[in-house]
Amino acid sequence: MARQQGWIALILALAIAAGALLASFPLQLGLDLRGGSQLMLQVMPAGSISRVGGEQLEAVKEVLERRINGLGVAESTLQTVGDDQLVLQLPGEQDPSRAAKVLGTTALLEFRAQKSGTEQEMQTLLRLKRQATAVLNRRQARSDAAQTGGSSTVPARPDADFPDAELSKTLNQLGVTVPPGSTETDQLELLLAAVNSKIVALYEPAQLTGKDLVGAGRQQQQAGNAWDVTLSFNREGGEQFARLTQSIAGTGRLLGIVLDGRSISEATVGPEFKAAGISGGGASITGNFTADEARDLEVQLRGGSLPLPVRIIEVRTVGPSLGAENIRTSLVAGLAGLALVAVFMVVVYRLPGVVAVVSLSLYALFNLAVYALIPVTLTLPGIAGFILSIGMAVDANVLIFERVKEELRDGTTLMRSVDTGFSLAFSSILDGHVTGLISCVALFALGTGLVKGFAVTLAIGLVLSLFTALTCTRSILRLLLGYPALRRTGYFLAASASASGASS
């Protein structure tokens, strides 16, 4: 009896602790349950690095973390997965496309001087670029105005438009093949991309890169709505920049600012800088950016360029109300299933059935407490794993009670039957749980995100189920059998079954 009471006290203490734990540490819900976006990034090998390792991954993560902080995204988490992947989670109703744009670019900034003897070609290209950009901007403004429902405030100026014939001729000259069925806007964008890559080809190799940046900022242009991005260099970078600008000052050659191989700005350097170049360690990029573009570029430059390129390989977005719907339906399903199991146990096993229901409730409580403690982030597959582990926990009880019934049918006394039932059922229970745990280990070691969540909750459930079936059920049952009023075979076995068992 004393030993039984010790166990009961331990179980009660654990139950109280579990309750307190749940009250103070709320369960963490996955994005599929509370809504949000998840982006998975693959770090690609490049240059001299043919295999991405932990060190490179950490370096990439550091840069991306700075960028995310710069974006001001609430409660986001960035985690490494395996050797070459990163997962970014954005909870709530946040637009993943902005994060994708900011994270996915390498942000390698280069300052390059124009090659001498290419002035003529450059002028032609720049004229094309200005023309295409102007037409595109106007179209954008018009479609924006049409979308907001207001009448077009931007006057259509057909004289500045790109005539169809000229556009297709220019594209031909640049060697661009136009996919059939593309619109004029598509063609203009293709043209712009081709022009930009031609411009980059006219530059010398980079003499100065974003590595020497110490800061980046943005400011609105004095006239108009466009934004500039301002840069400040460290001492070495400042000297480089001065030498670079000095070499082209007054020659009519341009200074190209190239981001990820795209020419974003071309600047002239006046003859007044012939003597010493542009000194002071500062510069600004006049790229006619919108406020958002300027901010994103600033964030990328300040975070530094990525040591290796990344590619976005998975984006999952779940709306908050869908998440709430997922919780609601899984809860209803889970509770309905458990209620059915409880009814079944009580009807079939009577007094032990009631004990099993109590110990299974404790089991569920312990499970949730462990989720809060570790902490396990609950996802939809995780809930499925939990519901299945309850199945295993019930199985343990069924195995034991069937053995007890068998012993009773053979005419063994009640107390002995209970003890024998537990000890005989033990090896089957252990085998079942161990094989289950083996599957969990395989799933956890080799599976990915969703599968891992399932494996973790199922494994926790299996370990706890061994504990509750062998201690909770047993201790409570033995405690109850301490009361002579409850020590009646009829509470364990239907009268007909025991009679037939005895007669055979």
Added chain:
Amino acid sequence: MTTPVALPPIRFFRVSRYRRLAWWGSGLACLLSVVGMVLCWMTPSIGLPLRPGLDFTGGTQIQLERACQSDCAAITVDRLQQQLQNLRLSPGPEGAAAPNLAAAQVQVLDGGRSLMLRLPELSPDQAAQLTDQITAVTGPLSPAGTSINTIGPTLGDQLLRGSVISLLVSFAAIAAYITVRYDRLYAALALLCLFHDVLVTCGLFAWLGLLRGVEVDSLFAVALITVAGYSVTDTVVVFDRIREQSSVLRDLPVVDQVDVAVDATLTRSLYTSLTTLLPLLSLIFFGGSSLFWFAVALTVGIAVGSWSSIGIAPTLLPVVGRRR
């Protein structure tokens, strides 16, 4: 008084009397499963034994909820597909042209309230443009009810490989455990049952994929591994009983020992399957769409597992054991 060699009373039935029936039934089910998977493989649009879902093929899947309660205007799949082809999407990253949406699959769910689009891989930007522009046909959408999933082709490969490897590794580990705890014969039979259960579950989904277009995702792989775990547990319980009583019933033929063990564990096997199936059935009926096919796969797998642990693994033991 009973003598040690007398056959203990049988409460329900002697399973060995029906073993041919059980073998035929299972053989037929396995044959149908293999036929289904071969048919799936030969269907040009599938080309694999099971119809792979977004998780394995890569692509973008968009679920939209229209912001109308009960008075949603009627909407047709044709109209939506037409609109998809007319969409203007910006080029993808690195200047890649926007994908052609002519091959998009469209499903209208919940009596027109929500839509499911299966598309080639879209960048987050393009997906946002699509949900913006499709409102011309669908009317306003509820942003809180939108779900967009994009899986790159490399990740799809990775998920598929990970699923298959974890399946095989867990099978091997389970076999090793049973070999240590029991012996090689039991392990071989338990594995045979496990393959039987997994095969029948896969076969059902091959047929579902052929006839109803049901796709398998990484949750399906999870279901298979769970089925494998349950199958082995069920089989082991019966074997455990055979081993436990083998000292008492040593002088009886193996067939009789098997009959006694199956008979004694029958209630437990059925009750356990039943108590596991109850939460699963409630997942099927109340659990919503996201876990529906997962619950179906588990329900079928566990039912089949229960069947094979009663009718196949123990009844094969005398046959295989004699030849050893």
